[in-house]
Amino acid sequence: MNSLAELSSNLLYIAFFFYFAATVFYILSVTGRQFRNKEGDVKKNRWGTWGYIATVIGVVFAFGYFFTRWAAGGHPPVSNMFEYTAFLAICFSLAFVVINGIYKSNVLGLFTIPVIMLIIAYASVFSTEIAPLVPSLQSNWLAIHVITVALAQGILAVSFGAGLVYLVRTLDLSGKKMTKRTFGIEFIMYTLLTGLAFVILTNVFEATNYEAQFTYVNEQGEDAEKTYNLPAIIGPNEGVLQTEDRFSPIFYAPDWIISEDLNTVVWSFGSGFLLYWVIRLIGRNRRIAAMLQPLLKGVKPQTVDELSYRAIAIGFPLFALGGLAFAMIYAQIAWTRFWGWDPKEVWALITFFFYAAYLHLRLSRNWIGERSAWLAVIGFAIIMFNLIFVNLVIAGLHSYA
């Protein structure tokens, strides 16, 4: 690795640190005391401003990472899972900085910056090496198409943050009984914790160099080997553990399942579940959203609702431009056709239609407030699904690992 590439990854670490600092500041700003001055006006503490400043510095360092990596590799660093996912998080933070510069909501920072950190941490699970570009990616349209899409998705992600704030602020979470709404909001919390669990697990076991070798029988009925980087709960088909002192599997997967991936999924959902209940027990069995709700009293629901909508109003045209228009021009040049029903193309179209439906429902059917907030959350779920599931599980032209 040359020195520029090293500098680049250090800059990303520094940016991550500043996002962390921003999270701490935003927590302080929301939980901290609010003073009333002599006239009786509510005087807010200054931590929110510090959080915002830390985020801005983080964004600056993150772009430092982006451009030094571009210089080191000689091509725009948006060509594989690590690079794109990290850049999406950077665009998310940039969009937050711009939009929060207008609306100034500390609570929004509290909800978005941790998600941004989570996405960066998720990106680092993939190979961070600078890889040479395959022929079809060697085009200026790569930068134009991908950067526009990432910006658009980053802005749309802000609408998710605002939608989540709206929901936690306004939903009635006091009842003991589970309703569709309380289930929905707790499911979002659980999903975020599962992401956190996955990131922590993979990083911890990677740091300790955990490896367990298995011999197993693969789907063609042949003997093969595979390596687990997490303790195997679910072993491969007829797997035999080869490494000593390693956890022996409890179940064995059939041959048509990629067992180490299933194992990781089980680990993530399991520890997410554990994490969720630990937090709930600490909070005396209140729902997580209900624990957060008192912090959000100062938030005016209409403002976050409009913020969420405004983010989509900016993100949607940009997504149509980058994810469809530029994408089609690029596909026409590189893949000879502007549209080929590649899984990623299909999901970009679904994303486009979803947000188009959001705007139509909001502007002509008056779906504002709660309905609109749920849609903003689902839209972000579609984007993340398109990023993670479509790239990793469905084989297509966009599967650049």
Place this chain on the structure above:
Amino acid sequence: MPVPGTSQDYYLENLQFDVELYDEDDERFQGAMQAAPGAEHIETFRTHSILYKPTDESTVGAGRELEAISEQDIEVNRPLYFDNYSVYQLDYKLNELSAMSFDVEDRETGESAGSFTVDLNNPEDYYTLDNGEEVYIYDYFANFIINDAGEPTTENNVPDNPAFIFEMTNEDGEEELTFIRIQRNFEIRDDEDDPHQYAFTFAGIDTNHVTGLKVRKDLTLPFLIAGGSIFLLGLLQGSYWPHRRIWLQRENDGGILIAAHTNKNWESIKKEIRSVTEQTELSEPVDQTDEEYEKEYKEKDNL
């Protein structure tokens, strides 16, 4: 060769095909290359081509006079454009079979009857041997398979697994058929114990690099671009030019009424009115929906 789909209005010649790999010592990519040892990192592949157009005088058919129009490298992401057509570099195959040679022996005399070479992409009907005899290609399968009906046929015209049935007439005037494919050679005999006069043996192969180009003509693209542009412009206009009205009315008693309406971005018009009225004697209009909301939530908080 004539460019398919252009009704022989254009011809394209492949002068050379190159594949370039990334330098294994490239400092930038050391990490990624060491992570996948032995993997090929293809930088690019290109076809150096010349585009021809028949001169006006020549008529359709063989032996037309061609005029070179342009010489260009066709590369991934750099198609060749001409007259609404685009030629794309799609893929390639190195060392594809291109020709096969055969020796023929006359069993009566024990001497060689000669040899011949078949161009697999463009086989001729007859080949004349040194002794003056002719070999007729009775059937040629470029990519030999036996289909579901149990008949020999070809999967496509790519010579991946070529097979031939040759026909020769022996001195008795009988037609002899011989089936040959890679590592298979048998004479189709009427009588098992009566070998053919002419015996075929496989002598050698020739390979070349094959480039995969794709020709496209799409006249709908301008309409698509126009439609997409209109959509995006309309979207921008619809999103960013909100409909807004602000009314000011002087009342008889000297008071001023201020009211506003917008079809979207309600909060921002409120913000603007606030900034307009802040330094004046006008008081900011009250948003009654806000009041309702506050009331509702006060009640909830008290519960």
